[in-house]
Amino acid sequence: MTARPQRIVVTGASGNVGAGVLRALARSEPTAELVGVCRRPPSRGELYRGVHWHAVDLSSASAAADLAPALRGADVVIHLALAILPVDDEAYLYRANVLGTQAVLDAMLAAGIRQLVYASSLGIYGPGVGVPVSETWPTTGQPTSTYSRHKILVETMLDEFERKHPYVVVARFRPTVVVQREAASELRSVYVGPSVPRVAFELLHRRLLPVLPLPAGLALQFVHADDVGDAAVRLMQRRARGSFNVAADALDARGIAGLAGARPVEVRPELVRRAVSALHRMRVVAVTPGWYDVATRSPLMDTTKARDELDWRPTWSSADAARELIDGLAHGVVGPSPAMGSTEGRRMTKTKTVERIHDTTLALWCLVAIARAGRPGPPGPLHGAVIAANLLSGTPAALARVRQRRRDPLALAAPPAVGAAVLASLRGGRSAAAVAVALGLLGMAERRRATRVVSR
Template structure:
């Protein structure tokens, strides 16, 4: 058997390749992705073809990759850059149509397609089966494109009834080596690993979460197992793939914390503001997919495929968290290996912190002199300063420092925030104090670097 796996270098692809190696060891595996991996044991038996499904040349380049194939497992999914909707449409919607046309030309009569929880409409009170409306989340580019791809598949199945088509709809797929990918998609470079380390250690006793939140996770290896079962059984139709449900209490318990319910609308407003300022990578659309999508009933997959997850949602989430705290990455470009999207270095973050603090102080002086309120610029400077200063603050907590900077900095920040609301020379004094502490921290860092 010759199996073509698009998106084989990605998160789900890693689980599928491991499952193929274990359950179909004699299969010839052809991998299709933009940047074929150069290392990694699971990639060694794969014959790679470099194809960007968003490219005008995709159709021509797919021909050799699909030649002689018995089945196509279509996992390819572009999620970055999250704000380039045109590219994402070409990669995920047009790319799916191009692949189906290439399959037809190659005479391939078997497809397993990676759909998503994100296609389901909100509003369910109970876990939904595969028959729940699949109109998706209109605020999410990802969801809209997944729905469009499903409609393309509907037409394809009607026009090609002889082709076996299976669709699996997974929830959030996680594993240790997906840490870089998920961190970059949901958190971004300004959210420090130190914060995740505090979560992993159980040092944060309370965890704010949207009220009513319920999430399912599923490990990449369990997804891979489901995919191979669909392939070997030549299953048709759609299958929900997920582990158990975690409510807010259970989610907080994963890190030994107590959940504090927050109004979902308020949290969305905060996330929208932080996303607009590029403090976090999470967009409002992704937030809506996470919070508004229903939980899934997996009875059909268990009954027809004999499938069941080997890991609980809590175990999978904890594995991911540990990987994120340790900066884990996979051995493909899609999973962070020598990524072109470099993380911010501590020096870069420090420069952003110091520059925003200088701007904060300057605007405080202007406001005290009566030049103008400068409310919006000052608020932006404060937000950037707090976001860039948080990694350093968390590092001081993890190091259990008791020097003057570690002790005085939190008090100075509170004083600066309080006085900034009122304005006046007290605000200038407080931000100047922060500047003195920042200078002391720079001197300390230089001393450590010289020893």
């Protein structure tokens, strides 16, 4: 029987995946010494008690040397560390994720550690064909994604490392989108950004969206952080080698829209991608076109190997895991560590009641206009009530802009945009949908501006 590890080092232990791994280790290895490595060690949280923390910046040129005290005497390294922000700083992300992994490997060799469990990603796989794929699927990734390219470089690095050092046991787990309630702030900062108001997530949580536009053919898998942690610990305990897919069941467009109680409306994927590109350039949303490609072009994953060789099965369905994340987003939950948003305060930024009403009705205006794009004609009673409520709730902000004598582009564009949206709504059809969406984007940009002003 394999001896149990006495000292376990977890890089990136303070992040989303790290939380799941630490919980799994606490359950299955209660006597082991746990060493956490991250750039900003957490100072609070029951989860992190008993973990011996070392502050190491893996993007630093001295990272390998800085890791030496943490790795001294360890039996295994679980390498989870991943820099995602800033999403557009490719040079920094390369230093942190690619060169940082090389530093971990160098430090392992110097410390004589002979086991590594590495957190890879769904993002290494080439485009899918509509059916779940195994670990043998081509690892060509999504060329437009910095994240995907870097994950491929690291896996190639690990291939070479295993050839040169066959006595080191290397396992790689490839999870899909990892979620949990406490990761709401972290995931919001990566995929959404501050411009999208919290009320949008409250609409999702309350299942109040009538329709949800989605790229045609979209299917997604989620996986809860606790299930990922369980898989990582099983790899460690069984000294497994090779790659393992980690995911829950797949949700099609109907299942995704059902999370919000909505009806899915298919949109051409290339149009959605253009919108994502434009919104990212305008800094309205954080998600990049590359991240969009990873989400929409990557294949579904077959987890038969993990089930057969590790006896692993997800305890959370994709729908249940996604609902927990939506609950966290709706309630402004912030995780207990800096990596999970604790420096942002106890909760995400709150808005006044009238602003919440304005944001809610604006979102509904856009969605109803999209749903009625194929039907010209004046708005019905419900649609008209939504427009009226939005105009009334937006009046205080409009008057405030006048009092402040604002002459910035947003302030100047708001009155004609509102007027055009109202007039277009009287005619209905596609033009009404287009103008309503434009007004919605303007509202998101205004909310982002307000967030920046408050944070100064």
